[in-house]
Amino acid sequence: MLNKGGAMSLSSGLTRSLRERGTELQPWLFVFTAAALIYLVAPPVLFILSTSFVSEIGPDAGAFTLRHYRNIFGSLSDLTRLLWNSLVFSGGSAGAALLLGTTVAWLAERTNAPFRSLAYAFAFISFGVPGIVKVIGWILLFGPRAGLINVAVRDMTGIFPIFNLFSMAGMILVEAVVWSPVVFLLMAPPFRSMDPALEEAGMVAGSSNWQVFMRVTVPLAAPSVLAVLLLTVVRAIESFETPALVGLPAGIEVLTTKIYRQIKSGFFPRYGEASAYSIILIGLVALGLIFYHRRTGHGHKFTTVTGKGYRPRRIDLGRWRWPAGFLLLTLPALQVAPLIALVWASLLPYMQHPSRKAFELVSLKNYFATFNDPTIVLAVTNSLTISLTAASATVLITFVAAWLIVRTNIPGRWALDQLAMFPLVLPGLVLGVAILKLYAALPLPIYGTIWIMFFAFVVSFLPYGMRFSYTGLLSIHRELEESSATCGGSWRQTVTKILVPLMLPALFAGWIYIFLITIRHLSLPLLLYGPGSQVISVTIWELWDNGRIGEVAAFSLLTTTGTVLLAILFRRLSERFSVAV
Amino acid sequence: MKALLTAVIFAVSILGSAWGQTAKPTTLADLAKYTGPDRERILYDGARREGKVVWYTSLVPYKEIGKFFESKYPGVTVETYRANAVEIAGRVLTETRSKRYVVDAIETTPGALMIFRDNQLLMPYTSRHLAEYPDGSKEGVSGGLVLWTTDRESYIGVGYNKNGVSTADVPKNFDDLLKPALKGKMGVGDAETEARIVGAMLKAKGESFVRRLKEQDVRLYGVTGPGLNELIVTGEVPLSFAAFSTNIGHSVAKGAPVAWVAMDLAVANAGGAAISARAQRPHAALLLTDFLLSPEGQKMLTEKFRYGSPVKDYGFVRWYPEKGLTTSEYTERQDRWLKLLLEITRR
Structure with a gap:
């Protein structure tokens, strides 16, 4: 019979054994992961770096130049204005998205507020609708001259417009609404897997629900909140649709609208200044990442899932249950609002305000018209193939990278995070051109096939996969893996039976996000698709470019429904193999 | 001798011509x-x-x-x-x-x-x-x-929503764009394609005219031609002087209350x-x-598909902005037109 000391000695011996076995593999995993990330990320970054220093047109084309940087810094007053607008817009929208998304995630995961599944359903639905279509939906509702709601309020009260969408406030709100489902899905897993013991200790010590929330729950969620804040701020800086559609009519220009104009200016695309802007953005994001790692460097302080029989406690909100439920409904409602405008548009030959004449014109013609396209089947098959494989590959590689960062002591492991985060600041257009040039030059059978889009998506969505994996892993204590070894589990068993099932909710959230967003992603496929590799988003764009907004709406709604149903199916499957938390 | 030579040359040229047309x-x-x-x-x-x-x-x-x-x-x-x-x-x-x-x-x-x-x-x-x-x-x-x-x-001219602009205020030429009744009602896209209308204005009316448009509070929209067309159809943009005839034509065919008119020059x-x-x-x-x-x-x-044809006469003056220019000259002009468009729409 073993005494306590003997048991501990055996346990530590087994743990050591697990560590040793894991340690043997670590360098190989690190080398393989780093090589894969370098292969994916380095070429576009090098392309942008070199392009920012090379003259593109004129007699000195191809020569080294600092002209692009000089042009940017030469117009400092313009740059200051652009930076200020970008910061207000990104900070404001990220803050608002974080507030709404985190609140809803906490209500859905840690309280007994109703309508939880509605929040999930609409978060997924929102990903299926192209960004441009959503923003147009908001313009149809709150356009200062003809917005459906503005006109309705005018007819009832005489106040006009009740809200002018074409303003900085409008830009911030639209972007926040677009991003709040992402924040919600990123924040839900950490809340879901939070160790109740810490909160219960707070309650036992006599703290109120509010005090426990502020002093225990919020600090525990801090690394996830920081990670998500970083992601949303950077993403908002890079956002294009909202600034172009909502900001420009208000006379508000931001960095991305400027970059876009640089690229699109003239018939010969100019990537020089756009690349120089990207390099500046990369610098800013690198600073942000250093700050982030300093804040979350002591990851163990923030672990929320430990081996101590965690079972998250749902807080009973009592009489606040229903008000909280209505607050939770804000997220679905804000996702539904532009969809209503979209459904209305899909039933009409052309967009117009509700009236007797308009109702007489309502039909399903736009829905039937979408089935009239013989290339639809090919586009759907291509899109599904690309999105399924790209989402899986991205999640796999970022999961391994995150595990190496969080669980090992390999020097330089943080470089993996830096590498994976780079693509966040590469403007889609520049990234697309870099990928196009790379695979046109490489003697691989990828150019001209759907697989060029696969590689582009994997590169583009590495940062998202990384944040989903990283925040998920950060919240799981290593003692759970160590317990597996104590019980005699092999390293492989520990990974497949403990780590992956515990991580599945976070991994699945990342996977489904990438899957849904790549299905409707436009800027990359538009550059990279070729004859025979048509995808759904390009079909939507063509309908839009052809002025068929009714068919755009119908096709978007149909594809959204299809992909969301598919997502639900995958979610069910993932639940079968994950640990219910 | 001269006649013989002429006959030989003629025969060779005929044969050569025939070969040019029939040899596989x-x-x-x-x-x-x-x-x-x-x-x-x-x-x-x-x-x-x-x-x-x-x-x-x-x-x-x-x-x-x-x-x-x-x-x-x-x-x-x-x-x-x-x-x-x-x-x-x-x-x-x-x-x-x-x-x-x-x-x-x-x-x-x-x-x-x-x-x-x-x-x-x-x-x-x-x-x-x-x-x-x-x-x-x-x-x-x-x-x-x-x-x-x-x-x-396709041609770039004035597209408007009949519910947003009264018949009397519909411009018939570039000068009419300065009508006080149109102030705050106009919008344009921000692409080079649309900016070519500035080139037409410069050609027809000169730069001072283009700069006076700033007084009209023209709004800039970050959309392509079809996007701007939708905004005209919904009434969000009552009028645009950079609307495509094809886009408006498609909306008219669906019954939308919009119309298109050519100005002094219609950009082709x-x-x-x-x-x-x-x-x-x-x-x-x-x-x-x-x-x-x-x-x-x-x-x-x-x-x-409602495109225009170079063979047909539509009763308005067409202007091809690239004609007679080298690629770099055309690119430079386009840059200038776009810059001017951004200046007159800056708020």
Whole structure:
């Protein structure tokens, strides 16, 4: 019979054994992961770096130049204005998205507020609708001259417009609404897997629900909140649709609208200044990442899932249950609002305000018209193939990278995070051109096939996969893996039976996000698709470019429904193999 | 002796001419200039052997056009990459530098075609329909061969919502855009395509006129032509002086309360049909280009898809902003027009 000391000695011996076995593999995993990330990320970054220093047109084309940087810094007053607008817009929208998304995630995961599944359903639905279509939906509702709601309020009260969408406030709100489902899905897993013991200790010590929330729950969620804040701020800086559609009519220009104009200016695309802007953005994001790692460097302080029989406690909100439920409904409602405008548009030959004449014109013609396209089947098959494989590959590689960062002591492991985060600041257009040039030059059978889009998506969505994996892993204590070894589990068993099932909710959230967003992603496929590799988003764009907004709406709604149903199916499957938390 | 020499030269020239028309062409260059009566049959036989044609085009209804072509010429499939001129230019240049010769036939706007011309990426060709096209619509080289031919046009002018602008306030010329009643009601897109209307204004009225438009509080929208068209249809933008006739025409056909009028000059957004100098399927490429330029192809483009034709007179003055300019001159002018457009819409 073993005494306590003997048991501990055996346990530590087994743990050591697990560590040793894991340690043997670590360098190989690190080398393989780093090589894969370098292969994916380095070429576009090098392309942008070199392009920012090379003259593109004129007699000195191809020569080294600092002209692009000089042009940017030469117009400092313009740059200051652009930076200020970008910061207000990104900070404001990220803050608002974080507030709404985190609140809803906490209500859905840690309280007994109703309508939880509605929040999930609409978060997924929102990903299926192209960004441009959503923003147009908001313009149809709150356009200062003809917005459906503005006109309705005018007819009832005489106040006009009740809200002018074409303003900085409008830009911030639209972007926040677009991003709040992402924040919600990123924040839900950490809340879901939070160790109740810490909160219960707070309650036992006599703290109120509010005090426990502020002093225990919020600090525990801090690394996830920081990670998500970083992601949303950077993403908002890079956002294009909202600034172009909502900001420009208000006379508000931001960095991305400027970059876009640089690229699109003239018939010969100019990537020089756009690349120089990207390099500046990369610098800013690198600073942000250093700050982030300093804040979350002591990851163990923030672990929320430990081996101590965690079972998250749902807080009973009592009489606040229903008000909280209505607050939770804000997220679905804000996702539904532009969809209503979209459904209305899909039933009409052309967009117009509700009236007797308009109702007489309502039909399903736009829905039937979408089935009239013989290339639809090919586009759907291509899109599904690309999105399924790209989402899986991205999640796999970022999961391994995150595990190496969080669980090992390999020097330089943080470089993996830096590498994976780079693509966040590469403007889609520049990234697309870099990928196009790379695979046109490489003697691989990828150019001209759907697989060029696969590689582009994997590169583009590495940062998202990384944040989903990283925040998920950060919240799981290593003692759970160590317990597996104590019980005699092999390293492989520990990974497949403990780590992956515990991580599945976070991994699945990342996977489904990438899957849904790549299905409707436009800027990359538009550059990279070729004859025979048509995808759904390009079909939507063509309908839009052809002025068929009714068919755009119908096709978007149909594809959204299809992909969301598919997502639900995958979610069910993932639940079968994950640990219910 | 002199008479004999003349007779010999005459006979040789006749024979040479006859050979030029009837000898079976073997290379892409021979095929492109072949004008024999059996041109269509030779092209179709060859195209069937080739099986398909890879077509890079900016034409929006490319699927319908491809379907029509495939039904007329069974056994030849059309594989398409559809994008705007800038994207097509970027892709063809990238592919050429990587020695990937994918594209056979091209249909896009002059900005890209001029770049291809400068880089010797186009094959001079002829077609039995070319005689029907005015000289201005053909980018000629020599010997009756062309680098591209304008197969469709759309025009930039004033598009407006009838519920947002009263009939009396609808502008009839550029000067009318300064009417006080239109202040705060106008919007434009922010692309070069739309900015060409500034070029037309400069040409017709001068820079001081363009700058006076700033007083009218014209709003800038980050959308392409179709997006701006939707905003006009909904009434969010009551009027735009940079609206495409084709977009408005499609909305009119659906019953939307919108209309289009030409100003002093209507900017012609012309699309040209061309052949890649490295076409891997030359028969099919020429067959498709011939089809676009044929009366049948033109009928489809103008009647079904509401494009304008360079052959027809629409009662307004057309202006081709790229005509007579080198690529760099055209690019510089476009930059200037866009800069001016951004200045007059800055708030």
